[in-house]
Amino acid sequence: MKRIPGALVTVLLVAWAIVQVYPILFMFITSVKSDKQILNAPFALPDPLLLDNYAIVWAGDRVAQPFSTFFINSFMITLGSLAILLFVAGLAGYSLARGRFPGNAATQQGFLLTLAVPVHVLIIPMYFFMGDLGLRNSHIGMMLVYATLGLPFTIILMRAYFLSFPHELEESAMLDGCSRFGAFIRVVVPVSRGAIASMAIINISWIWSELLFALVLLDQPQVRTLPLAVAGYRPVSMAAESVVGQQFAIMTLTALPLFVFYFFFQQQIRKGMTAGALR
């Protein structure tokens, strides 16, 4: 068979790999340079390697709030949203997979429809409504919003998983005197750890990165999340100010947790994305 020369394919693949990786490497490298180095030798490796940018942004100097605040906010919100989302979606998915009750199919149709709702349409009423509830500038409020946004497709995937989950386990637990809920918590959840973890994996990165709702619902600096910190650092010209290194440190610190996460779970993430593609 006439094949396209392997060398040509390799050249193209390597070229695209450089295009993809270089900006990310550039971000890491620039974050450990002084502003003088950044402007005078943008391509050069850091000399000397400086961690000052990190120290400054972490403790908070030029930004109104120390970066550590944003980091903790993002961490708490992501963790809380995931906990609520997985618990609620797990119960609902289990109910839809097991229960033969009137309204089951209609509920599933309803969830499917909510998948088609663009979040932008919710944002204005949500701004006032969350204000009335006292949930604006509140981490609990953000957790509820993010958990809700993740619900439709997480429930659909959870249901699909529970359909293939063996009945016998729960039934024997219930014969031993467990309630439905008891059987769910003590038997079904522990056995389903893997599936639940993959649901967490699908949801973690969009929650960590979410900007629009955070922008609208978190207007006080002390409750803000990382994407807001990144978006807030938007100086126009490079020559005028001397916070470039710090900006790159913030960007790196925001991206790093997801990179580490990707490094360890790459297979599950890519598989999960294929499944979650319907979102």
Add this chain to the structure above:
Amino acid sequence: MNFRRNLIWYIFLAPAVIMLLMFMALPLIQSLELAFFEWNGLRPREYVALENFEDLFDDRFFWGALRHTLIFAVFSTIGTVGIGLLLAMAISRRVRGAALYRFVFYLPVMLPMAVTAALWVRMYEQNFGMLNVMLRSIGLAHLEGAWIASRETALGSVIAVAVWQFSGFPMIILLAAIENIPQDLHEAASLDGISELQRSRYLTLPLIRPVLISISVLQFIFSLKVFDLVWVMTLGGPAESTSVLGTFLYKEAFRKQEYGYASAVAVVMFAVIFAVTYAYQRLMRVEAVEF
């Protein structure tokens, strides 16, 4: 009796239904309602019937935002799916280092969009930005541009960033589709003495066509919702040349306090995206999700 037996299932379902009603259905209905009012958030709102939609129809900035959104969605879809397809085909030849390519090409997808945007603001910067510095240093100074700072090139530059970040996503899905093609089909094809290009054209492409269409529609819907990238890179500027529906809505609502008018924009967005997504779900029968 029946209801009592089923009660536990309703209770299991209740938290999800309550959350979706409260944080999705309710705001959605309020948004549809608000589109018929004029309201600045402070004074009592005033019913204006279809006036917001009439104003929208005459607002050239709205039409601009709609046009930019469609241009963004069409070209970023073509770019990501096109490059993704090429990459998937290249990697499926069992090149050396396939695992590494997979890892690397998906890496940018993991970046928070706000970080991608902020990073590329720096890359595109006119005097010290990486792109212009690089062009100068390889003797292509005449190609230097203002990129996102110029009305002519801003939208294209933003689209390029979207393609840079997301081409790994269709790649992963198309690669899975290609690897699902039974091996004996490949062998049969190579026995017939066709070239590799012919094989791609007449064997691989038709077989992965459903996945190709599906990922294109998904990418298109995803791109219609663009906000982060534009907001952090340009705020819709310069001179509204990158304004998209998402940023237009945000500005009307939270910069100008025109909540009724912005809700009319939201309704238009909802109609467009809901229609495309719903048609897609019908077409693909998403009910049968495999996991």
